Amino acid sequence: MGDPVALLQDLIRCPSVTPIDAGAQGILKERLKKLGFEIFDLPYGEGKDQVLNFFARYGSGSPHFCFAGHTDVVPAGQTNWQNDPFSAEIKENVIYGRGACDMKGGIAAFVVAVESLLAQHPDFNGSISFLITGDEEGPGINGTVKVLEWMQEHHHIPDFCLVGEPTCAQTLGDIIKIGRRGSLNAVIKVEGTQGHVAYPHLADNPIHKLMTILQSLTNPVLDQGNEWFQPSSVQVTSIDVGNEITNLIPATATARINIRFNNLHTGSALAGWISTQCHRVAEQCHVDVLISGEAFLTEPGNEVRAICQAIHNVNGVTARLDTGGGTSDARFISRYCPVAEFGLVGQTMHKVNEAVSIEELKQLTSMYLQIMEIIFYDA
The missing domain is CATH 3.30.70.360 (Alpha-Beta Plaits)
Incomplete structure (x- = not known):
C-alpha cells in the first residue's frame, strides 16, 4: 500500500479557505488522471463566489462506489499556531495543519487506497468515483448540491457513497455515521x-x-x-x-x-x-x-457492514452506528443514493494546531482499501 503522508502534506500546503482552491483540487486531479480516471471540472458561481468542484470516475461497471469529500477548509483563526497552519510540518509522527483532520486527511487516505486497489486488481471491472467540492465549509450553494444535479443528468449516481468526514470520537473506527438529524x-x-x-x-x-x-x-x-x-x-x-x-x-x-x-x-x-x-x-x-x-437514515446494508468489517480487520475496533452531531454534505447525497460517513478522529477539527497522527492516517488508508476489497471482491 502506498503512503498518504506526502499527498496530505501537499494538500495542506494549499491554503484553500472557502471559496479559494489554491491548487488543492489540481493536485488530486493530476493524481487521478495517472490512474486513468475521467475528470469532469464543475465550477459553479460567479466572480469571487465561484467554487471549484470536480467529479472523477474510473470504470463503468457495477457496483459503483463513490467517495465524497471537500478540499476547502475554515480559516486558521487569530490564535497563534505552534507552526504555520499551512506548512504541514511533522513533529513526533504527527502532521499539523489546517485541514489535516477535516478533511484533507480523509481524501489523501482514499486516493492512496484507490491506487493500491487498482495496482492489485488490474482486472477491476466495477466503478470508483470521487465527488470533490470546495464549498462544504461555506454556504453549500455552489458545491455538492449542484454536482449531484450534474451527476444525475449524466447518469453518474453511484450505488453507494462514502463521505470521508472525521466521524470518530476517541479511537479511529469507533463511530460510523449512517444518518443525520x-x-x-x-x-x-x-x-x-x-x-x-x-x-x-x-x-x-x-x-x-x-x-x-x-x-x-x-x-x-x-x-x-x-x-x-x-x-x-x-x-x-x-x-x-x-x-x-x-x-x-x-x-x-x-x-x-x-x-x-x-x-x-x-x-x-x-x-x-x-x-x-x-x-x-x-x-x-x-x-x-x-x-x-432534512433528517435522513441509511438502513445498514452490505456497504455499512463492509465498513464495520474493514475497521475491525485493521484495528479490532467495533464501530457504533450513529446519527448524532451536526450536518454535512451527506444530507444532500442522501436524496440520491445510500450514504454513510466515516473518517478520522475529529478532536482537532477547526481547532488551533489541527493535526492527525501518521499512524492513524495509514490505518484509515488500510481501512478504506479493505472496504473496497469487500465491496468489489467480497474479500
Missing part, C-alpha cells in the same frame, strides 16, 4: 406598538407575546426519539429588541430558534407548526424559516 432555523418577529412604560394601556408590548410564543415552542416534547435518533430539540438562540431605554416599550421583538430534528419529522411540517404557534399568540407576526437539511 435535520436542521431548521427560524426568525420570529413580533410587531407591537411603541409606548411609555407608565402608560402600558396605550402601547402593545411585543416582548410579552414573544415570550409566550417561545414557551409554546420549547415546552412541548416533540418526540422521544427512536432506535437510531435521539429526541428532537428546540433551542432558542437569540432574543433581541434593540432597546437601551428603561422607560420605553419597544415596537418589535425578534427571536431566533434552531430545531435539530430526527426522521419522525420533516422540515416543512415543523415550519408549519412554528407558524401556527406564533399566529395563535400574535396576529402581527412574521416568521422566516430556513431548512438547511
